[in-house]
Amino acid sequence: MSVDQTSAAIADKAAEKSAGETLEPQGARGDEPSAAAPAPRHFEEVLLAVDNVSLGFGGVKALTDVSFDIRKGEIRAIIGPNGAGKTSMLNCINGFYHPTEGRITFRGETRRKMRPYEAAAGGIARTFQNVALFKGMSTLDNIMAGRSLKMKANLFWQILRFGPAMREEVAHRRVVEDIIDFLQIQAIRKTPVGKLPYGLQKRVELGRALAMEPDLLLLDEPMAGMNLEEKEDMSRFILDVNNHFGTTIALIEHDMGVVMDLSDRVVVLEYGRKIADGTPDEVKRDQKVIDAYLGVPH
Numbered sequence: 001m002s003v004d005q006t007s008a009a010i011a012d013k014a015a016e017k018s019a020g021e022t023l024e025p026q027g028a029r030g031d032e033p034s035a036a037a038p039a040p041r042h043f044e045e046v047l048l049a050v051d052n053v054s055l056g057f058g059g060v061k062a063l064t065d066v067s068f069d070i071r072k073g074e075i076r077a078i079i080g081p082n083g084a085g086k087t088s089m090l091n092c093i094n095g096f097y098h099p100t101e102g103r104i105t106f107r108g109e110t111r112r113k114m115r116p117y118e119a120a121a122g123g124i125a126r127t128f129q130n131v132a133l134f135k136g137m138s139t140l141d142n143i144m145a146g147r148s149l150k151m152k153a154n155l156f157w158q159i160l161r162f163g164p165a166m167r168e169e170v171a172h173r174r175v176v177e178d179i180i181d182f183l184q185i186q187a188i189r190k191t192p193v194g195k196l197p198y199g200l201q202k203r204v205e206l207g208r209a210l211a212m213e214p215d216l217l218l219l220d221e222p223m224a225g226m227n228l229e230e231k232e233d234m235s236r237f238i239l240d241v242n243n244h245f246g247t248t249i250a251l252i253e254h255d256m257g258v259v260m261d262l263s264d265r266v267v268v269l270e271y272g273r274k275i276a277d278g279t280p281d282e283v284k285r286d287q288k289v290i291d292a293y294l295g296v297p298h
């Protein structure tokens with residue numbers, strides 16, 4: 001089977017999960033066709049290191065001895081078939097789960113039991129597989145909620161919306177309005193997010209994560225349930241966030257076209273174990289990856 005055929009097989013298999021829509025690689029990085037794809041980018045500084053991480057739930061081993069790193073400035077994908085342990089890995093990174101064994105080091109600091117709010121305060125933001133927004137609140141208020149960790153005025157002043165809290169809120173609102181402009185969602189700034197189409201809800205969720213001004217942005221299936229146009233928009237915003245803010249991004253995605261097009265490096269999990277790690281080109285040629293997606297036992 002040729003590389004193109006196997007890539008197509010991988011994409012087909014993965015697309016079963018993502019409503020049957022697969023974005024073909026389109027060179028989104030520079031709006032160039034993939035034939036003229038730009039040279040791979042290289043990153044040196046390790047922002048986050050996962051060392052020999054295992055995670056068990058009773059008898060189920062969600063992760064076994066997984067090690068990889070995420071380097072400052074890159075877009076890193078975590079892929080694998082259903083149940084491979086991708087979301088568990090993201091949950092370990094942002095402190096939602098604590099590894100049974102191994103350790104995670106972020107900006108040189110190793111914490112065995114980091115809590116999600118500590119991860120958030122430390123610069124790790126996250127979006128979820130199923131949009132997690134306040135549906136009755138407007139786009140503006142949802143993104144503003146993402147600033148709460150940055151608020152310094154104490155609760156007393158915040159409730160009174162007076163004095164330091166008032167001045168602070170004005171400054172935070174300016175940041176939020178900039179994010180709204182950046183994501184081109186001015187027209188829906190006052191709309192309750194529950195009334196928005198799914199693709200726009202995902203964009204608002206991205207906005208809320210950006211409001212935290214994260215060093216590391218974790219995106220759990222940012223394109224899930226989107227149509228082709230929405231996927232193209234989201235791809236562009238992910239690249240823009242990475243390019244303009246220099247934000248390091250780790251994403252889980254089932255759409256292989258998107259993964260191969262956006263990512264600098266890809267780590268592949270199967271049954272909770274790492275089976276490959278490299279550039280998109282290296283990974284899609286890896287026989288273990290091809291077998292995993294085709295369901296070949298080994």
Ligand SMILES: Nc1ncnc2c1ncn2[C@@H]1O[C@H](COP(=O)(O)OP(=O)(O)OP(=O)(O)O)[C@@H](O)[C@H]1O
Pocket residue numbers: 057060061062080081082083084085086087088089
């Ligand atoms: N809270 C939990 N309790 C028990 N088992 C869990 C829990 N979370 C995950 N698992 C199990 O761990 C394994 C890995 O699940 P995980 O959701 O991390 O995989 P995934 O690669 O993200 O899958 P998908 O692509 O379907 O979202 C699965 O066998 C799953 O059933």
